[in-house]
Amino acid sequence: MTEGSRPAIVARGVRRAFGQVLAVDHVDMEVRTGSVTALVGPNGSGKTTLLLMLAGLLRPDAGTVEVAGADPASSAVARSAIGWMPDTFGTWDSLTVTEVLTTMAAAYRLPTDLGRARTTELLRLVHLEEFAATPAHALSRGQKQRLGLARALINYPPVLLLDEPASGLDPRSRVDLRVLLRRLAAGGVTVLVSSHVLAELDEMVDDAVFLSRGRTVSSEALLATTTQRRRWRLRSLDAEALQHWAFDHSVTLYPDNDAPVGGTSVLVELADDAAAARLLASAVAAGVPVASLAPVSGLLEQAYMSLDAERR
Amino acid sequence: MTTDTQQAPATPSERTFTWQGVRTVLTLELRQRVRSTRWKVALVVWFAIVGFVAALLPGLVGSSSSGGGTWVFGLILLFVLGLGLVVSPTLASTAINGDRVAGTLAILQVTRLGPAEIAVGKLLAGWLAALAFLVISLPFLGWAALTARVAPWHFLFVVLVLALLLGVVCAIGLGCSALTARPAGSSVLTYVAVASLTVISLIVFLVSIPAVTTEERVEVLTVPLDANAECEWVQTTRSVIHTERTWWLLAINPFVVLADAAPARGPESWDYGPLDAIKEGVRLARTGDQPRYDECWSENYPAGVTPQREDESSDTSPVWPWGLGANLALGGGALWLAIRRLRVPYTTLAPGTRVA
Structure with missing residues (x-):
């Protein structure tokens, strides 16, 4: 959490190709210690490859990677500082949930009693206590995902690399995940999380790293997207009053094509939150029965869409 | 939590x-x-x-x-x-x-x-x-x-x-x-x-046996035409199979390794099993054909007096x-x-x- 301290993850000019396919072209990034940072990008933009390099499984063709102050490729210090949860992973299906975690603890060379204590603690944390003696193959997809998260946390990692951790989770578990990650960050853990559920990331991340075609998108470009005018959805109980007010105040209303049929919502374009507050005050003052005014999409989604536009 | x-x-x-x-x-x-x-x-x-x-x-x-x-x-x-x-x-x-x-x-x-x-x-x-x-x-x-x-x-x-x-x-x-x-x-x-x-x-x-077979001059201890005379060494040309060049193909065989490592056969003549056969075979192959053959099969030749040459005894080490x-x-x-x-x-x- 300390400002100005060394970043927990640093990548400089990282590049990695698989044969003819250039998965990661040029990645420069810094992830602040104690932050939750989103890794966002379209399918095939190199997120998983980048995470593999950060986890020390893949050697970059060029550039350098540093996690927790060391090269994850060569250093046991860095390796024991990383918790990694891959996007697709299997489970040792004959092992019970408890055995999976104690095995991982042993693989990280934790003393047996500490490993057992940590296992109990983590099972409680991801709400799998009642499945402690269940074979891993009997778990549902979401439960396996939670087990995967517990597995990534077994070695008390100060740096957590999560590749699509929310996939397969029910809404309740997603909220739990968000709370857990925020709490870990508050305790000084650095979390780098890739996900496609942008609305969810929006609520928990401090920073975002955008990947497009294997390159990090520059922060200036990002800044530009976030200061763009965003669309807000305005819902009122009286469509006619809204129309009159809009005409009087020269507010351009756009049809809301995504709204359910029969709704009385329209879209407006606003520069920032202050503009939204002014618009709302004006509408209410004019007697328009406003039910809600909210951004159509989150900041991340907005930025993501501009990446996507670039892709086409 | x-x-x-x-x-x-x-x-x-x-x-x-x-x-x-x-x-x-x-x-x-x-x-x-x-x-x-x-x-x-x-x-x-x-x-x-x-x-x-x-x-x-x-x-x-x-x-x-x-x-x-x-x-x-x-x-x-x-x-x-x-x-x-x-x-x-x-x-x-x-x-x-x-x-x-x-x-x-x-x-x-x-x-x-x-x-x-x-x-x-x-x-x-x-x-x-x-x-x-x-x-x-x-x-x-x-x-x-x-x-x-x-x-x-x-x-x-x-x-x-x-x-x-x-x-x-x-x-x-x-x-x-x-x-x-x-x-x-x-x-x-x-x-x-x-x-x-x-x-x-x-x-x-x-399959490699023909490849390691060569026509060579060899000495053969043979029975003379005169039945009462002693066997004598004669020079002749024979096909000689040099399995001593290919015996390792047999030696790497797990079955051969196991058979060869098995205990030596017992003193009785009927104490002879498949392991002994493999063992003998591979050791014979390692020795290969000798440049000399003892074909003194004359019945009236006194036993034990065969003019054997010592340097030709086959290698019986494991x-x-x-x-x-x-x-x-x-x-x-x-x-x-x-x-x-x-x-x-x-x-x-x-x-x-x-x-x-």
Whole structure:
């Protein structure tokens, strides 16, 4: 959490190709210690490859990677500082949930009693206590995902690399995940999380790293997207009053094509939150029965869409 | 949710090979294996097959009093090895690529476990599984050894050699599973390797006989036309088969290694079994054809006075140390390959594989 301290993850000019396919072209990034940072990008933009390099499984063709102050490729210090949860992973299906975690603890060379204590603690944390003696193959997809998260946390990692951790989770578990990650960050853990559920990331991340075609998108470009005018959805109980007010105040209303049929919502374009507050005050003052005014999409989604536009 | 999730981890050491690490992988693999019912069924089937063969053999080769015991022991021993060579490849030949396909390999590779710990742990697990098959064959082997009057230490030694040979096959399987992307591919490759050691090497040996046969001037001790005269050396041209150039094809054969390591035959002329036949054959092959032939088959020639030349006596030193050594070297090489292939970070990836 300390400002100005060394970043927990640093990548400089990282590049990695698989044969003819250039998965990661040029990645420069810094992830602040104690932050939750989103890794966002379209399918095939190199997120998983980048995470593999950060986890020390893949050697970059060029550039350098540093996690927790060391090269994850060569250093046991860095390796024991990383918790990694891959996007697709299997489970040792004959092992019970408890055995999976104690095995991982042993693989990280934790003393047996500490490993057992940590296992109990983590099972409680991801709400799998009642499945402690269940074979891993009997778990549902979401439960396996939670087990995967517990597995990534077994070695008390100060740096957590999560590749699509929310996939397969029910809404309740997603909220739990968000709370857990925020709490870990508050305790000084650095979390780098890739996900496609942008609305969810929006609520928990401090920073975002955008990947497009294997390159990090520059922060200036990002800044530009976030200061763009965003669309807000305005819902009122009286469509006619809204129309009159809009005409009087020269507010351009756009049809809301995504709204359910029969709704009385329209879209407006606003520069920032202050503009939204002014618009709302004006509408209410004019007697328009406003039910809600909210951004159509989150900041991340907005930025993501501009990446996507670039892709086409 | 109140517990502190962050405690300082113990300061990590850079050691990459520890017994604790090997044991972690070994325990994991054994738990994975032992709990599958398939495994129990395989053991039961094995016990039944070996028992069935052991029950039938005495009827086939005769009772133990007339030397049948030696035959029963030899055949059961070779049969257990043969069955072991069929089963062992399945125990280790998918250990690495199977885990990669199942998505459980990378999870171990990111931990503090070193590549050697993972490879050795997997090898030991496969070997222990193979030894389980050997152990449940022991009642039949032991009984056959008793009827063949094999000394206990000799019996233990042969079983040890058998165990080592099965370990070599497991190591080869492990190496193959590190080499190929698909589990089916490595299984086939392992069987091809085992077949190369056992059958193909034998075929190559036989097929190569014309290639090592040369027309040479040789000396033959032959019966003279005059029946009362002494046998005499004459020079003639003969086909000489130089198996001393190809005998190693036989020596690397696990069956030959096992037979050659078996105890020496008993003093009685009927104490002669299949193991002795293989042993004699391979040692003869190592000696090769001699440049001199004794064909003094005259009946009235006084026995023991044959003008034998001492330097031509065949080499009867054991062959198995060479064969076992070659097999162990092969297994060691396969293990080394597996360790190399497990090393992370990957620089190159085999086509068709994913890291995780």
